Amino acid sequence: MSLGGHLIELRKRLFVAALAVLAGAVAGFLLSDLVLSALIHPIAEVAAEQGRDASLNFTDVSSAFDLRVQIALTVGIVISSPVWLYEIWAFLMPGLKKNEKRYAIGFLAAAVPLFLAGCAAGWVVLPHMVTLLTGFAPEGTTALLTARAYFDFVLKLVLAIGIAFVLPVFLVLLNVAGVVTGQAILRSWRWAILAITLFTAIATPAADVMAMFLLAVPMVLLFFSAAGIAALNDRRRLRVQQRVLETEERSIVCSA
Known part of the structure; x- marks a missing residue:
C-alpha cells in the first residue's frame, strides 16, 4: 500500500473501533446502576465497621451525570476490547513477519486474560483499601467521599493491579527480543519477591495478611513462570x- 492507502485503512479501523466503544458505552450506561451499587458497597462497609458516617457525595449539579458517563466509557472500553484489539491487530498484521505474528498472537493471548485477572484481583482488594485509608481519619469524623475522586481512585487501583x-x-x-536471559530473570528472584511484597503490602491493609497473601501468590507464580518460559x-x-x-x-567440509 501507499502511505495514503495505509491512512485510509487506519481510518476505517479506527472508525470500527470507535463504533464498538460507543456501543459498549451505551451498554455501560444501562449498567451504571449496578456499577454504582458495587462502588458504594465498600463505603457502606466503612460505615458499619468504623461506626462513622460514610457516604458518596456529588458536589455539583452535573457530577452525578458525569460519573455515569465515566462509568459508561470505562465499561464500554472493557466490553469492546475484543473488537478494538482485533482492529489494531488487523492493521499491524500485514507488516509483520511470520515469526513476529506468532509472538504477537502469543503475547495478546496471554496479556489480555492476565490483565482481566489482575483487574478482578484489584476489585477484590478494593474494599480493604477503602477501609484502610478511611481508617486514618480521627474518631467522630465523617467520611464524605467525592464521587469523581473516588471513581478515579478505584479505576487507578484496578488498572495498577x-x-x-x-x-x-x-x-x-x-x-x-534477546534483551534479557532467563538466568538473569531467575537471579533477580529476591528483588522480585521483595517488590511484589511491597506492592501487595501497599495494595492491602497491613492487618489483612490473608488478602496480601492471596494477591502476592499469583504474582510470584507468574514471575517464576515467566523465568521458566524464558x-x-x-x-x-x-x-x-x-x-x-x-x-x-x-x-x-563439503566444499573442501
Missing part, C-alpha cells in the same frame, strides 16, 4: 544456533 499481572509477559517478550526459550535458541554452526561446518 491489572498492569502488575501483565508485567511477567513483558519479561518473556524482552527475552524473546529459560526454555534460551535453550531452544541455543539449539538453533548449534544446528546453524553444524550446518556451516558441514558445508565447509
Whole structure:
C-alpha cells in the first residue's frame, strides 16, 4: 500500500473501533446502576465497621451525570476490547513477519486474560483499601467521599493491579527480543519477591495478611513462570544456533 492507502485503512479501523466503544458505552450506561451499587458497597462497609458516617457525595449539579458517563466509557472500553484489539491487530498484521505474528498472537493471548485477572484481583482488594485509608481519619469524623475522586481512585487501583499481572509477559517478550536471559530473570528472584511484597503490602491493609497473601501468590507464580518460559526459550535458541554452526561446518567440509 501507499502511505495514503495505509491512512485510509487506519481510518476505517479506527472508525470500527470507535463504533464498538460507543456501543459498549451505551451498554455501560444501562449498567451504571449496578456499577454504582458495587462502588458504594465498600463505603457502606466503612460505615458499619468504623461506626462513622460514610457516604458518596456529588458536589455539583452535573457530577452525578458525569460519573455515569465515566462509568459508561470505562465499561464500554472493557466490553469492546475484543473488537478494538482485533482492529489494531488487523492493521499491524500485514507488516509483520511470520515469526513476529506468532509472538504477537502469543503475547495478546496471554496479556489480555492476565490483565482481566489482575483487574478482578484489584476489585477484590478494593474494599480493604477503602477501609484502610478511611481508617486514618480521627474518631467522630465523617467520611464524605467525592464521587469523581473516588471513581478515579478505584479505576487507578484496578488498572495498577491489572498492569502488575501483565508485567511477567513483558519479561518473556524482552527475552524473546534477546534483551534479557532467563538466568538473569531467575537471579533477580529476591528483588522480585521483595517488590511484589511491597506492592501487595501497599495494595492491602497491613492487618489483612490473608488478602496480601492471596494477591502476592499469583504474582510470584507468574514471575517464576515467566523465568521458566524464558529459560526454555534460551535453550531452544541455543539449539538453533548449534544446528546453524553444524550446518556451516558441514558445508565447509563439503566444499573442501
